[in-house]
Amino acid sequence: MKLLKLGRTFKEGWTIFVRNSWLSVATVSVLFLSLYVIGATLLTGMVANELIGNIEKNVSIGVYFKPDIDESRIKEIENEIKNNEDVSSVEYVSKEQALDKFSNDNKDDPVIADALNEIGENPLLSSIIVKAKDQKKYGQLVDYIESNFSEEMNNINYGKNKDVIERLGKIVATVRKIGIILGAVFISIAILITFNAIRLSLYVRKREFDVMRLVGASNLYIKAPSIFEGMFYGFFASVLAIIAIAGTAYSGLPLIQGLISRNDVINFYLSNFLVISGSILVAGLLVGVVSSMIAIRKYLKA
Amino acid sequence: MPNIKFVKVEKNYQDNKFNALQNINLLIKQGEFVSIVGKSGAGKTTLTKLIYAEEMPTEGDVFYGKRNIKDIKKKHLPYFRRNFGTVFQDFKLLPQKTVFENVAYALEVIGSSTDAILEEVPKILSMVDLLEESDKYPNQLSGGEKQKVALARALINRPDVIIADEPTGNLDYISSLEIIKLLLKINELGATIILATHDEAIVNKAGKRVITIEDGKIVGDQVKGKYVI
Structure with a gap:
């Protein structure tokens, strides 16, 4: 009913x-x-x-080394950073790889190609790309890298992404x-x-x-x-x-x-x-x- | 079927400034036909409203059988009211429903099956001689026909008591006579009829018990009375 x-x-x-x-x-x-x-x-x-x-997934820390630092030292630093518990991955990018990528990315721009030819040598620096396990840990990691490897480092880029x-x-x-x-x-x-x-x-x-x-x-x-x-x-x-x-x-x-x-x-x-x-x-x-x-x-x- | 009993009933409005009913003592036996007569404002409508608990007494008690209407819980009132069929001067039909639907509505609310509705409604409509008007809307009917629909709706649930408050107030003499004949017929079938009216002709035509009210008081109660004020 x-x-x-x-x-x-x-x-x-x-x-x-x-x-x-x-x-x-x-x-x-x-x-x-x-x-x-x-x-x-x-x-x-x-x-x-x-x-x-x-x-956020694409955020990373780029650590660029001075031109006189040899590859073996960079590899050592890479291993040291890998051992940090807040780090999820570390990738080494040699100056040659960086140049290849830069040339490839700008292959349609004749001005950049001419500029590279003019310089005659590879102007780019070797680097390692560091990713943290947690987004909040990037600040600490930057401090850690800067305080331990400042002598080998040319510059570190994190601030730009952070601002974005x-x-x-x-x-x-x-x-x-x-x-x-x-x-x-x-x-x-x-x-x-x-x-x-x-x-x-x-x-x-x-x-x-x-x-x-x-x-x-x-x-x-x-x-x-x-x-x-x-x-x-x-x-x-x-x-x-x-x-x-x-x-x-x-x-x-x-x-x-x-x-x-x-x-x-x-x-x-x-x-x-x-x-x-x-x-x-x-x-x-x-x-x-x-x-x-x-x-x-x-x-x-x- | 239960009797209706008023015991020392008072009904006041406007913070007791207006006494609509005073010291009403009354017994209406089951199966009776009672006309309640009096001038406009005498208290006829208030008295009928107390019977189906549309109003509550200020003092005293109104009984329907053994039930005191004061004791009925608010949520049980709709079920209590199903004991009564009500007819009014202004018909109170649902304007957007057809004649059939208006009558069927009273069965729908109590949860009757569609089959039962299809069987019962035509029977009642033919009793009031309106079967052919089933599909018409209230605005397509004459006053007399509207009142017959209201009467059919009041009857469809086979209530114990029919309360008709000025049912002929808007009708011509011929239509009024038809309505009174129908009420007498329903009374013969066993229902108690309470007719509140100031229509002298139909009261005299009915030739039944007449209760006269003046200024909220019962001033006359005759078994086979005439309308005398």
Whole structure:
């Protein structure tokens, strides 16, 4: 019997949703906009995290040696650094390998090729590339290398990457803050508008509630269609928001293609589809249901 | 079917400034047809509302059988009200539902099966002579027809008591007579009928017990009464 009543109230909720079509369109639109902002913020945050993670993976310390330091000494230093417990890998790059790579990277630039020919000898330095096990340990490792091998070292480059990461981190944090504030503002507006739309639709049906109570309908039986009505607002707004965010990911975000490990932002979106769309759907349904539950309380004294 | 009993009932509104009912003592036996008459504002509607617990007495007790309405928990009120069928002057039909759906709604809320609804509703609609209007909406019906739909909805659950509050207030004389005939027929089938009205013609036509109220007090109670104020 409960199932039968549930089915009937569901159908009733749908009828109200369709019957008040303009009110439904207005409510769904506002709720959709709010959910879109929240969803887009969520997606941006996830992509930014992926991006930062990817850059962090490529962070390393480049230790460049003076030209008069021979290869055997560099190898010794390499082994010593390898033994440090914070180090994940150490790679030796000879000056010849460095020149090959530099020439290869700039093979289309005749100015650089001419400059190298002019110099006549290899101007690059031998180096080792050090990677830490933990991103937080880079500072300590730089201190360790500088204090132990300063005599052999020409220079060490870590500061540049550090600045880039810190700047990126700040940008992402700001984007997140703006997203959260905008999302909170939009969701508050959405709750207010959904709440008022439902209240308006309930006000129109105020007399009907009296009739329902007179024929012996329980409060829950009267309430349920309005709760379903709120659910429909939330559901349709969420579906629209999910489609719009997919569209945004498809058309806008490929700008950062290649910067993240999964090549394709759409792939990234699809692999995180459940998290993003699930969050939007839950948020939409919650706003719809909670708004209608609050709105109907006023009309249901026994 | 239970009796309805009022014991020293007082009903006040506006922080006791307005006494709608004063010292009401009344027994309505099961299966009776009772007309409650009086001028507008005399207290007829308040008295009927106390029976189906739409209002609670300020003092005294109202019993339905052995149940004191004061003791009914709020959440049980909808179930208690299923003992009563109610009909009003303004019909109180659901405007977006057809005649069939309006009547069926009373069965839906108590969880009747679709098969039972499809069987019962046409029976009641033919009893009130509205079977052919099943698919019409309330705004397509005359006043008399609307009241018949309301009556059909009140009857569909086979309640013990039918409470009709000014059921002919918006109807012409012929339609009023039809409604009173239907109420008498329902009464013959065993239901208690409580008719609150100031329509002299239908009270006299019914020729049943008449309780007269004036300024919230019972001033007359005749077994086979006439409308006299």
